[in-house]
Amino acid sequence: MVAVVLMFTLTNFRLFQFTQVFIYAIALLGLNILTGFNGQISLGHGAFYAVGAYTTAIMIDQWSVPYGWTIPTAGLVCLVAGFLFGIPAIRLEGLYLALATFALALAVPQILKYFEHWTGGSQGIVLSKPQAPWGLALTPDQWLYLLSLAILVVLFALAANLLRGRAGRAIVAIRDNTLAAQSMGVNVALYKSLTFGLSAAYTGVAGALSAVTIAFVAPDSFDVFRSITFLIGIVIGGLASISGAILGALFIQFVPNWAQDISKAAPWAIYGVFLIVFMYAMPRGIAGTLRLAAGRWLRRRAEPPAAAAGSRR
């Protein structure tokens, strides 16, 4: 509700920034399902973001498909791509998976430039921003803001339900102890590749939305640093936390803007320092630390100090 009201008070530029936050949050949630909940490290999610963005851009540009149809299509394409990449990934554990996905992230811009006929090579593809449908009295920026927010809410609700249920427990069990999960009857291979596909689909939808809102795609914006940005987002926001995706998205959207004033290189220096400091000091990210602090505070409120001391065995 607050977000909807906010829409009418913000300038176009701020609206655009918050639209980006929503889009990043979707991508981060996708990566977090895979890395945070399922324990498969991906340093290459920028690749699926690129696939989503390019699916949308090519469909609009070459076949004049209405953009509304391209977003779910991008999700589907990434679901399949992620699932297929996830199959060899089943055999790769920890470091090796990180390696393979890192290589994927590095190779993406080259692959995009190679298929120049569809992707427009290094020039990229220019799109036009869509107007609000059904005669709504909204500017394009306001409409895209609402659209991203709506997709975000739906996808978050879906993810929360999935992770709370039977499938979610299986996904987390695989992370915590693959062997035990397997002996409990969890089909590890299937779950792992499905999780990979689902995670890629989320990231792909985010990529598609970003292509529509920015109205431009180019290979060099999907380099390895894009993937690293996503990793930073989930680490800072909080691994294995759904709300962490939003906090992480706020971080990767706004902190670089402030740091940019110091130097062109400063955002990345700050990113790097944050990554390492968070790993040492707050391994659960902002969301996890807040939850811990809240839990501690509630417990202290719940029992008076004397009783607390008495109950200690």
Add this chain to the structure above:
Amino acid sequence: MDTLIQQIVSGLATGGIYGSLALALVMIYQATDVVNFAQGEMAMFSTYLAWTLLNAGLPYWVAFVATLAIAFVGGLLLERVLIRPVESAPVLTIVIVCIGLLVILNSMAGWIYSYIQKPFPSPFPSTPIRVGNIYFGAHSIGALGITLLVLLGLYVFFRFTTLGLAMRAAAQNPVSSRLCGIRVGWMLAVGWGLAALVGAVAGMMVAPVVFLDPNMMSGILIYAFASATLGGFTSPGGAVVGGLIVGVIENLVGTYVGFIGTELKLTVALALILIVLVVRPSGLFGRGAVHRV
């Protein structure tokens, strides 16, 4: 035929560089079970230091040796400060710390030296060497020679010195080594230092070819990954052989397979990594991982 030989030789030269970076990765992997994603950026940063020293007027070989010394100390300190606290942490934590280091080194180089490409001198003459009808770049031959010298030096160090023996012991069985009085933590740090040193050599040998810029190593690093994967992450010799093979494959594929050319080079490395990991995850010369349940 002449083109073929020429391509193979220049493939071996770049392969030597991949191989030495791969060797650095494998050394760190064996010592601390970490795949150092920042290896390429460490090499890049060392090369920038060499550039600074050269610009200060030092002769090439003095700057070369000084850079190696700085790289060694730098690598040692990095292990002490950054890696040591997360030594027993989950893989994800270590990967993230390495990525953090990658990002910091990359942006620091950009901050200090700007993102503009700089030429880097080669210590070898620019006139090509002629054998029969075939011309070889003097730099390729020289780089291959230096790489092999470094490898020989490492082999002698690990095989014939007490410190080398202690380091091998520390990597293989930390608990028993500690009981024998070996300072395991320091041995691991020395391993990082040596890896940084080998990386610095690779950086200085490749910089004259690709020019100096903060992102110069990302392509090389993926090839080093491919080499280490091909040779096996548990086999130092394998990493070098893997590097040479990858270098030759890269050149031959680029020359003879029309649709790949130079534009899909990184994709070749990606495909190579995936194929090896799926078909034979332990690589050509590695030992398979055995898990204790």
